[in-house]
Amino acid sequence: MSGNNNLLDRRKVLAQVLGERRDALVVAALGTTNYDLFAVSDAPENVYLWNAMGITVPIGLGLAIAQPGRRVLVITGDGDMLMGIGSLATIAVQAPANLGILVLDNECFEETGGQTGLTAGGVDIAGIAKAAGFADTMTLCGEAAIGALPEFVLKKRGPVLAVVKVGLATQKPVYPSMDGPLLARRFRKSVAGQ
Amino acid sequence: MQAMESDWSSRVYQLIKEQNITTVATVPDAGLTRLLDMCRADSDISLVTLSTEEEGIGIAYGAWLGGARALLCMQSSGTGNCINALALPAYHETPCLMLVTMRGQQGEGNPAQFPMGRGVTPVFQAMGVSCLEARTADEVSDYFEKACNSAFGEGRSVAVLIGQQVIGAKAFTK
Numbered sequence: 001m002s003g004n005n006n007l008l009d010r011r012k013v014l015a016q017v018l019g020e021r022r023d024a025l026v027v028a029a030l031g032t033t034n035y036d037l038f039a040v041s042d043a044p045e046n047v048y049l050w051n052a053m054g055i056t057v058p059i060g061l062g063l064a065i066a067q068p069g070r071r072v073l074v075i076t077g078d079g080d081m082l083m084g085i086g087s088l089a090t091i092a093v094q095a096p097a098n099l100g101i102l103v104l105d106n107e108c109f110e111e112t113g114g115q116t117g118l119t120a121g122g123v124d125i126a127g128i129a130k131a132a133g134f135a136d137t138m139t140l141c142g143e144a145a146i147g148a149l150p151e152f153v154l155k156k157r158g159p160v161l162a163v164v165k166v167g168l169a170t171q172k173p174v175y176p177s178m179d180g181p182l183l184a185r186r187f188r189k190s191v192a193g194q
Numbered sequence: 195m196q197a198m199e200s201d202w203s204s205r206v207y208q209l210i211k212e213q214n215i216t217t218v219a220t221v222p223d224a225g226l227t228r229l230l231d232m233c234r235a236d237s238d239i240s241l242v243t244l245s246t247e248e249e250g251i252g253i254a255y256g257a258w259l260g261g262a263r264a265l266l267c268m269q270s271s272g273t274g275n276c277i278n279a280l281a282l283p284a285y286h287e288t289p290c291l292m293l294v295t296m297r298g299q300q301g302e303g304n305p306a307q308f309p310m311g312r313g314v315t316p317v318f319q320a321m322g323v324s325c326l327e328a329r330t331a332d333e334v335s336d337y338f339e340k341a342c343n344s345a346f347g348e349g350r351s352v353a354v355l356i357g358q359q360v361i362g363a364k365a366f367t368k
Contacts, residue, residue: 027256047259052282055252058244059282062256062264065217065240086245087252094242180285181349184259192261 006142007167010104013146014040014075017102020150021073025063025191029056029076031111033104035173037075044190048176048183054083057091057101064096064158067191071098073153078105078119078163085128091159092133100153101129101161110168129161139163202328202360203228205335206293210239213342215263215291217242219250223269225295225361230267247272251279251290258288263346267293270314270355271307280321283351290323290351291341301363318353327355334360 010032018026018041027047028037034048047063049056060074081103091099107120119125126137135157140146146164153162177183188194206229210218218233219242220226234241244250250266257264273294283290297304298311315325324344326337334356341352 025260047256049282051285052252052279055248055279055282058249058252059256059259061242061249062217062219062253062258062262063260064256065242065253066257066260066262084249084252087249089245090242090249094240181287184255184286184288187259188261191259194261 007165008140008143008146009170010106010166011036011040011169011171013104013149013164013166016146017073017150017153020154024071024073024154025067027056027060027063027072027074029053029080031077031080032169032173033075033077033080035175036169038176039171039174042176044186046176047187050178050180053080055087056080057084057087060099060101061087061091061094061096064099065094068096068098070191071100071154072096074099074101076101076103077110078103078107078117078125079109081125082118082123088129088132088134088161092129095135095159097158099158099160100156101159102149102153103161103163104166105163106166106168108168114168126161126163134159134161136160137162139165141165202331202334202356203232206338207232209335209338209342210265213263213346215265215342216240217253217257217262217264218267219244219253219264220267221247221269221272222267223295224364225356226267226293247275248279251276251282254290255282255286255288263289263291265291265293268295270294270296270298271310273314273317273353274310277317277321280323280351284322287349289345289349291345292323292351292353293338294353294355295361296355296358297364299358301358303363303366314355321351323351323353325353325355327357329357329359331360
């Protein structure tokens with residue numbers, strides 16, 4: 001880890017953001033992010049992922065194009081984001097106004113044992129998004145600026161990306177359903193009525 | 195060859211409209227140019243240029259969840275980039291429709307294309323993707339319609355492979 005004493009608790013960050021989600025559609029990357037979304041804000045309008053690391057953000061793009069009247073929030077980690085980092089270029093060019101991305105950056109591969117990740121070496125994900133052409137980006141360390149986060153990722157004209165430096169999970173994981181077809185059908189029925 | 199190429203592109207475009215496919219994601223290939231140009235000119239279609247093909251698998255899943263239909267168009271080389279991503283529609287039993295222009299087949303002028311060209315069908319089959327390989331221009335649209343019905347009707351992953359004899363081989367001239 002970075003040695004930063006201001007690392008935020010990931011579930012507290014998510015609770016603060018998702019407390020203001022209203023009708024937002026939320027996509028969460030596999031692993032700890034998936035479990036945290038289920039713990040904090042379970043809803044049929046959540047896309048829970050159990051596989052396909054690296055394409056969480058493109059799922060959000062496909063959804064944002066299909067549902068231009070709804071806010072789409074993608075919650076991911078630094079590892080998943082970097083695996084699909086080229087998708088930031090794809091999104092910047094498409095420029096979906098209804099898409100926000102929240103990267104919970106723990107600087108490691110927590111799900112597989114906490115091995116050091118690339119952001120621990122200084123890789124700046126928000127900087128990459130900004131250079132790609134995102135409408136706005138931010139990186140948060142510590143409580144001070146957290147109040148602005150919900151509005152930034154849920155309301156500001158997209159595409160926007162926020163990186164929040166977080167610590168390791170402090171609570172036990174809780175798991176959403178592992179029934180893939182059910183997860184997909186439930187979401188689609190709720191959102192598209194099909 | 196040019197006339198044949200034009201015919202299948204127009205017919206596939208018509209099917210895209212009939213099937214209400216509204217997102218077309220692609221890493222382009224020469225043989226797809228005409229079809230992609232028609233999609234780009236259509237204000238009801240979102241043409242998404244990708245940095246890598248597997249993004250298109252995610253986009254197709256997101257589109258389906260949002261009540262829409264997507265198509266991923268790519269060259270055969272790109273199919274290898276999609277392997278792990280294909281676990282997504284397989285696990286969720288959701289549609290994943292792909293149109294693939296083949297390299298590394300008949301008349302290929304670049305031997306570097308042979309390994310992935312040979313790998314397309316085995317790799318797809320291993321990931322549960324049904325492959326329909328068109329060897330004539332007429333077969334492209336016939337198979338594309340079948341693929342749409344199977345993908346969107348049954349929640350399957352289906353790829354229409356357009357053989358190199360349909361498109362013509364890329365010339366390597368100095």
